[in-house]
Amino acid sequence: MSQPPPPPTPVFTPTPDPLTPDRDITHAHFQAGDTVVVLKGAAGGELWGDAMRVVAPSWHTPTDEDGWRLRDATGGAQSYITAHPRSLVHLSRRCPDCLIYLRAMEDYLLPKYADGEAIVDCGWYTTTALGQLVHVADARSGS
Template structure:
């Protein structure tokens, strides 16, 4: 039987340290949460910013998002540092996206299949939490 290697999923070295304010986003804007790579390009979940909402895992201001493909979890809350503008070309989001692309794309096989790097999970309260924020919460920050 052939030996199978574990899948290598790179750590997200950019998002946890991203310094972005809550005011950077506005209701009605379209954003993406970058989650991995597909076909040599960044891949993620596209959503619409709805309204301010407290982000419990980080104990900071977040945004309530509408995920049109979310099913039972159509509305989730996320921290602003997880979000990248889709509806406008702002310099900060473009810089973050380019840094993620330079770091991540070369580290994942060039496959058409979407590779989710498993940086995010959803809490029971539909709060999107990055693995670094979840670890900080467990350690008491």
């Protein structure tokens, strides 16, 4: 029997993100139980990212602000992370704030990668040793 091919490995392509750092979304915009996505790039003419479930409030050390503890249902190297609300987009409901942000990200990013079928990771996020998801604009010097 033949095995299905492994999923494609994302191609890392550093790309500026002018929208997320200035996004004005508060901690209260999300609540435990929400399904969200952290956008990471583009794949096959669509935005691509990691889907997760909001679990509980959690202090986001890299920004010194309220964040959310997220659980990745698929597991992986790290099943739980803490993220700042401006990095999250609702999947479980169609709220106007997230739809406006999603559309702006599509308008900005998709034309740059419309020609390829590759999964493009734009390099916007890293995870710290404390399990904190950090946008490149939030990284402190020395962290």
